[in-house]
Structures are given as C-alpha cells and as structure tokens.
Amino acid sequence: MVDSIPVITVDGPGGVGKGTVSRIVAARLGWHLLDSGALYRLVGLSALKRGVALDDEPEVAALATHLDAQFTGNSGDNTVITLDNVDVSDEIRTESVGSAASRVAALPAVRQALLERQRRFCRPPGLVADGRDMGTVVFPDAQLKVFLQASREERASRRYKQLKDKGISVSLDALLREIEERDARDSNRQVAPMRPAEGAVIIDTTHMGIADVVENILRAWNGRPD
Numbered sequence: 400m401v402d403s404i405p406v407i408t409v410d411g412p413g414g415v416g417k418g419t420v421s422r423i424v425a426a427r428l429g430w431h432l433l434d435s436g437a438l439y440r441l442v443g444l445s446a447l448k449r450g451v452a453l454d455d456e457p458e459v460a461a462l463a464t465h466l467d468a469q470f471t472g473n474s475g476d477n478t479v480i481t482l483d484n485v486d487v488s489d490e491i492r493t494e495s496v497g498s499a500a501s502r503v504a505a506l507p508a509v510r511q512a513l514l515e516r517q518r519r520f521c522r523p524p525g526l527v528a529d530g531r532d533m534g535t536v537v538f539p540d541a542q543l544k545v546f547l548q549a550s551r552e553e554r555a556s557r558r559y560k561q562l563k564d565k566g567i568s569v570s571l572d573a574l575l576r577e578i579e580e581r582d583a584r585d586s587n588r589q590v591a592p593m594r595p596a597e598g599a600v601i602i603d604t605t606h607m608g609i610a611d612v613v614e615n616i617l618r619a620w621n622g623r624p625d
C-alpha cells in the first residue's frame with residue numbers, strides 16, 4: 400500500500416447497505432472500489448463448484464491463491480465479475496454462496512491468500528474499500544474508516560427487497576436466521592473478526608436512506624483533520 404493514495408474503508412455486517420453506499424462514494428470521488436466480499440464469495444463459489452469441502456483449509460486456500468477472477472466496469476452498477484472466464488455476477492449474490500463465503504472467510508490461510516490481492520486495488524487517485532476488516536487489517540492506515548450498522552430486522556428486510564427485485568423468492572424468516580448465523584460467524588472468528596476499527600466513524604443506518612449515508616461519509620471525508 401502506498402501511503403499517499405487516499406483510502407476510505409467501509410466495514411459492517413451483511414445487508415447494511417455497504418455495497419451500494421461504497422459504490423456511490425467511489426463514483427462521487429472518482430476513485431476505485433474494492434468489493435472484498437465478492438472475493439470471498441468467489442472463493443466460496445469456486446469451492447462449491449469443485450466439490451472442495453468448505454473447511455478444508457489448505458485446499459480452499461489454494462483456490463484463493465489461484466483464483467482466476469476479473470472485475471470489469473469497476474465502480475459501476477454493472478460491474479461484471481467472472482470466475483474462470485464465466486460471468487458469475489448474479490450467482491455470487493445468492494444466499495448459499497454468501498453462506499459459503501462466510502465459512503471460507505473464517506479460515507486464516509484463505510484470508511492471508513487474499514490479503515495482497517486486496518491491497519493491489521489501492522491505486523491512484525484513491526480507493527473505497529468495502530468489507531468486514533478493511534479498516535482493521537487490510538488498510539490499517541486508511542485516512543477515513545467508517546463502520547455501518549443497522550438492526551437485523553432492517554437488514555433482513557433490505558435483503559428481501561433486493562432479492563425480490565431480482566426475481567429471487569426467499570422467506571423473510573429464513574433470511575433473518577441466515578443473517579444471525581452469518582453475524583455470529585463473522586464476529587466470533589479467531590482471525591480478523593468483524594468489529595469497528597479504532598477511530599472509525601460509526602453510522603447507524605437503520606432509519607437512514609442511502610443518500611443520507613453517502614452525504615455523511617463525504618462530509619466526514621471533507622471535514623477530516625489533516
């Protein structure tokens with residue numbers, strides 16, 4: 400990481416709006432975007448496709464090291480994500496891949512394998528990095544660290560609407576259970592557990608719209624001490 404390249408980290412649990420908010424902030428600043436959750440989702444999907452057990456640490460870490468993934472149309476709403484040259488942009492957003500991602504993300508060797516790859520996203524003029532450990536582990540020197548939170552019920556209801564809009568039918572109860580399980584796994588794991596970084600600006604988005612959250616972050620960026 401080059402210290403002179405500005406970085407804003409946006410961490411928080413699933414369904415909190417990180418992805419949308421980070422994309423808009425990156426577009427407004429004209430910066431690059433790192434969707435680190437997509438990398439963990441790609442590793443989870445790759446393991447599922449190859450029949451590799453999700454707790455087989457050496458095998459999953461090898462998949463992460465050799466992950467043949469491309470992100471094109473960076474920062475845009477229509478980023479195309481390919482795995483082994485196949486467009487998996489929609490497939491990686493399913494709950495089953497999300498759950499696989501959360502399981503492989505608990506393996507230290509997998510996190511290590513993805514570390515440098517994530518840091519390579521840091522290029523001029525700047526980076527907005529979205530994830531769980533962006534401010535604590537991957538970009539500890541980021542100039543602005545944000546942690547978003549929202550109630551589980553609100554997050555489940557947002558996911559429900561998102562999936563419904565995509566024509567995917569799920570039960571709200573099942574989503575809530577899934578979110579609870581994922582929160583517990585992401586927060587209690589030994590390596591890089593999800594938690595606000597020291598000095599992070601904490602924003603509770605339960606009763607906020609996307610535009611308000613974006614403005615809060617841009618205000619924090621513009622008003623940060625030198």
Ligand code: DC
Pocket residue numbers: 413414435436437439440497500501504505529530531532533581585
């Ligand atoms: O943000 P997301 O739902 O796309 O992330 C999918 C999973 O990946 C999430 O349950 C935890 C894991 N993850 C992680 O451990 N560290 C990150 N920086 C990003 C995601």
